[in-house]
Amino acid sequence: MKRDSLTPSILLVYTGGTIGMIENPETGALESFNFDHLLQSVPELKRFNCNISTYSFEPPIDSSDMEPHHWARLVRIIENNYDRYDGFVILHGTDTMAYTASAMSFMLENLGKPVILTGSQLPMGMLRTDGKENLITSIEIALAKQTDGTPMVPEVCIFFERELLRGNRTTKINAENFNAFRSFNYPSLAHSGIHIKYFPSAIRRPDTTKPLKAHYLFDTNVVVLTLFPGIQESIITSVFRVKGLKAVVMKTFGSGNAPQQPWLINLIREATARGIVIVNITQCQSGGVEMERYTTGRQLLEAGVVSGYDSTPECALAKLMFLLGHNLPVDEVCRLMCTNLAGEITINDFYHTNQ
Numbered sequence: 001m002k003r004d005s006l007t008p009s010i011l012l013v014y015t016g017g018t019i020g021m022i023e024n025p026e027t028g029a030l031e032s033f034n035f036d037h038l039l040q041s042v043p044e045l046k047r048f049n050c051n052i053s054t055y056s057f058e059p060p061i062d063s064s065d066m067e068p069h070h071w072a073r074l075v076r077i078i079e080n081n082y083d084r085y086d087g088f089v090i091l092h093g094t095d096t097m098a099y100t101a102s103a104m105s106f107m108l109e110n111l112g113k114p115v116i117l118t119g120s121q122l123p124m125g126m127l128r129t130d131g132k133e134n135l136i137t138s139i140e141i142a143l144a145k146q147t148d149g150t151p152m153v154p155e156v157c158i159f160f161e162r163e164l165l166r167g168n169r170t171t172k173i174n175a176e177n178f179n180a181f182r183s184f185n186y187p188s189l190a191h192s193g194i195h196i197k198y199f200p201s202a203i204r205r206p207d208t209t210k211p212l213k214a215h216y217l218f219d220t221n222v223v224v225l226t227l228f229p230g231i232q233e234s235i236i237t238s239v240f241r242v243k244g245l246k247a248v249v250m251k252t253f254g255s256g257n258a259p260q261q262p263w264l265i266n267l268i269r270e271a272t273a274r275g276i277v278i279v280n281i282t283q284c285q286s287g288g289v290e291m292e293r294y295t296t297g298r299q300l301l302e303a304g305v306v307s308g309y310d311s312t313p314e315c316a317l318a319k320l321m322f323l324l325g326h327n328l329p330v331d332e333v334c335r336l337m338c339t340n341l342a343g344e345i346t347i348n349d350f351y352h353t354n355q
């Protein structure tokens with residue numbers, strides 16, 4: 001599409017996912033299709049009073065195949081085009097959208113423009129698709145300005161089924177319903193009804209004196225370990241002994257509790273003493289970790305485990321990979337895991353939206 005400098009402009013990036021897929025007539029499986037096909041299904045885009053430029057991954061990928069180098073590619077596109085566009089909309093598969101959004105929230109330091117990820121549960125070409133509404137509203141949100149002309153939502157967000165959510169607070173919770181994402185520990189940034197209603201007090205405002213700083217480095221020597229009743233010593237031993245392992249997201253019970261067997265605490269103590277960062281997040285969808293609350297949590301604190309507060313698993317993992325990628329000393333990684341860098345954790349006072 002043609003661009004001129006006075007009309008607002010959006011860069012629409014297509015990475016793949018259901019939104020652009022088409023059914024294989026022989027197998028019935030959904031397969032990636034090209035961007036032109038997707039755009040042809042939304043003639044409404046021409047009615048926007050803005051310039052929409054497009055960029056497509058070739059070939060488009062299912063988000064199950066997303067890796068940190070794809071996150072870096074997205075961030076590079078945004079960095080290279082930052083001054084030319086009012087906002088960025090990224091079409092992405094839903095399966096790992098929350099990981100991508102979490103990672104990008106750390107990679108785009110001092111972000112001052114909207115980066116809205118969206119997708120759909122049904123392909124754009126299908127009659128009942130949810131993709132059209134998600135795409136059109138995402139563009140509208142990416143264009144929205146405050147009365148002083150600054151962007152309404154200068155954050156990495158996920159827009160899906162009427163809710164605008166902070167990307168690093170979001171989890172995919174449903175493989176069937178259109179309402180596929182939730183932010184359990186932080187309120188919506190906007191809700192789309194007849195009007196798009198923004199909730200300014202929930203939206204992060206950047207320090208406008210600082211320029212965008214893009215980061216690209218990740219270290220994937222991490223693992224997610226979910227505790228369960230009956231978990232065996234040999235399992236934990238082998239996980240903590242994985243060659244090159246640098247960090248563990250440990251999903252504990254309730255407000256951050258683990259079994260009290262001495263072997264478990266000894267293994268954890270021994271791993272943290274070797275410099276492995278162990279971050280405690282809860283298996284519960286809502287609420288966060290308070291290790292001081294019960295003996296079963298306190299023992300983890302004493303063994304060197306770091307609180308992940310009310311972080312989502314996706315965000316804890318992405319943040320760890322991001323921090324480890326910068327080759328920081330272990331103490332600094334632990335300190336930053338307990339620091340709110342991009343609105344990803346609430347340290348003193350949990351928001352319980354319980355939607």
Ligand code: ASP
Binds near residue numbers: 063064
């Ligand atoms: N498997 C698809 C993906 O994540 C699912 C979707 O887009 O909803 O790419």
